[in-house]
Amino acid sequence: MCSKETKFSIIQGNKRGNIRRLSTRVLKALNIPSADYTEEILSGASTARYTVRNVKSREEFQERLLKIKLNSRDRIVVEDDSLTPSERLSNQVTPLWRMEYPRQIEEKEKDLKEHLCEIGVSPRVVSKPVLSPRTEHYRNKTDFAIGYSEDNKVTVGFTNGLYTEGIVSVHGAADCVHIPAEAKQIAAEIERHIAEKQIRPYNRKTNDGHLKLLLVRTHTEGILCCVQINPQGMAEGELDEAERGLCGCVLHKTFKTDDGGEREVKGFFVQHSERAFNGLLPAATSPFRLLGGQESVYEELMGCRFRIKIDSFFQTNKYATEKMYETIRRLALCGEQTGKVLLDLCCGTGTIGITLADSFARVVGVDLCESSIEMARENAALAGKKNVSFHCGDVTEKIAGVLSGIEAGCEVVVVLDPPRQGVSRRVTRAIREEPRIKQVVFASCALKQSKDNIEELITPGKDAGEFCVEECTMVDMFPHTKHYEAVSLLRRK
Incomplete structure (x- = not known):
């Protein structure tokens, strides 16, 4: 394909590096006359962006770029000028938009299994995926x-x-x-x-x-x-x-x-x-x-009303959220309709515990954010849930105190829906050290980042408190993107 103009960026991976020095070296290797390009150095990012004119062959130009030796952290990105601006944007925000929906699900399941294998979990634990009831116009x-x-x-x-x-x-x-x-x-x-x-x-x-x-x-x-x-x-x-x-x-x-x-x-x-x-x-x-x-x-x-402020956390796909919470309930109950207690760690504004309250004897939520706990209490009162309570504080410091207030003999199930990056090792250690916690339902919106938490729970140690992954379900919370929720059931050995 011929093109009169090509755009590319040089990205300095080492923030202490010199983008000017790197870009000068690249331009020298390309041997582009100064009259044939314009340069733009971005402040706050170690990036130099170039628009090159009079490029006869884009493919040949790319080959020349690929031959330039860079440090492992540095890279060159060439813009695809065969796409319209609308197509480039769709590729950016919804990279799977060209795929049929069943194929998207296959790709996400494959990704889920690969991440589980990386921490020694058999892909056989992956159960049937849960699809989003709405695949378009779903973001709230x-x-x-x-x-x-x-x-x-x-x-x-x-x-x-x-x-x-x-x-x-x-x-x-x-x-x-x-x-x-x-x-x-x-x-x-x-x-x-x-x-x-x-x-x-x-x-x-x-x-x-x-x-x-x-x-x-x-x-x-x-x-x-x-x-x-x-x-x-x-x-x-x-x-x-x-x-x-x-x-x-x-x-x-x-x-x-x-x-x-x-x-x-x-x-x-x-x-x-x-x-x-x-x-x-x-x-x-x-x-x-x-x-x-x-x-x-x-x-x-799920039949409950929640108050939403401008900065409240609330899942962006309401339709798939209901499916995810139903999955959490199924895994937490394991078919038993007995008087289990649900311990909701990192509970946020309490949506999981409140929507599932009717299926448990008690629900206890813990979160570090005081404003989230205040909102959770307000939402519980709004929903009329009398068996729900929320506590503000460090999860690791609150677990023992919360468990001491639960009647002996009650089976305790933890649901952990952490931030994208997961929780600290202190939290997983605290869960392992509490023998009353027999099951953990772990929900992750970024398994690549939070899979370490699962590994920390399943790795044998001196405390002999390890868990094993019995089931993992992919819930498609974000159609047309590469993201999804992975909901796993871990049971103490």
Whole structure:
């Protein structure tokens, strides 16, 4: 294939390295005349991005790039100019979008088995996968980037690649299969308003401009939105006018859903951030300020209502979440309808324990985050669950105390749904050291990162408290992406 222009990025893997020195060496090896390329060094990332003109053969150019010897941490990334911007974005956010759904499931099951084999668990424990009831428009939380498209138009969508690879352009989300219609419409309305009022998006490369992100949370009983702004250089009146205008263009307006219904924007927030980092900050670092409407909405899950704030944790695919919680219940009960006690570690806002409370004699949740525990208690009261209690504190310090309050003879089952990176070794050690814990249901949204926790529970040791993996189920929480939930049943030997 012939191409007049090719783009590539040189990425310095060693943060202490010199990107200028590396890029000079690469350009010298390529022997490109200085008149035939433009260079862009990204601040905050050890990346140099190049646009090369007058390239006769893209394949030949790539071959020359591959022959350049680099250190193991350094790499060169060539952009595929055969794809449209929309296709590149889909490859970025939903890399399996071209696959038929059954093939996606096969790929994820294969990945699950490979990770289990790496820690010495037989792939034979993998049971029938649990599919998502909805494979499109399923996300209830979307973080849109605000920036400029490749042709320099104000755009609210997603970055068309990784910043570390030199990509900063933003493309609209209209063709993204996992985003609901109402979220796309809100993004389009905010985009129109920004262009009309000429409010500058934040530019991460030059560290100027203002608008950074748009968060849209779409739930059963309404929508919450938040815009993140870098207020640098804005007069107080200018900032206030910009915030009120953004709020006014969507608050209390209704937007069409994919099933033909309508949802109203019930609350609009703003968060200020002068950091170069593109992402919402914790409320403790920078508060979410309500500009108009109500501060929360409600969502239904397995017959229970949950209060959702702008920064509440809630699974992004409600439909598959119900399937996952049913899987957790099945594995925790193991067919026994006796008076088991469910100990929910890293319980967050309590959704697992509350939705499964009717199947257990008692549910006890523990989490380090005080605001999450407060929300969990509120949600339990809202659902009318009398056999549920929540405790704030370090999991390793709370386990013994919680177990001492459970009647002797009651069988205790732990459900552990940790953050993406898993939990510390102290937590798995505390579980092993408590002989009353006979079963653990471990749910992981990133088995590649958290499989060490399973290995810590199943590896023989001096305490003789190891477990074995009896079953592992893949729950497809994130269709069209490579991610999934792995729900495993571990039983003490």
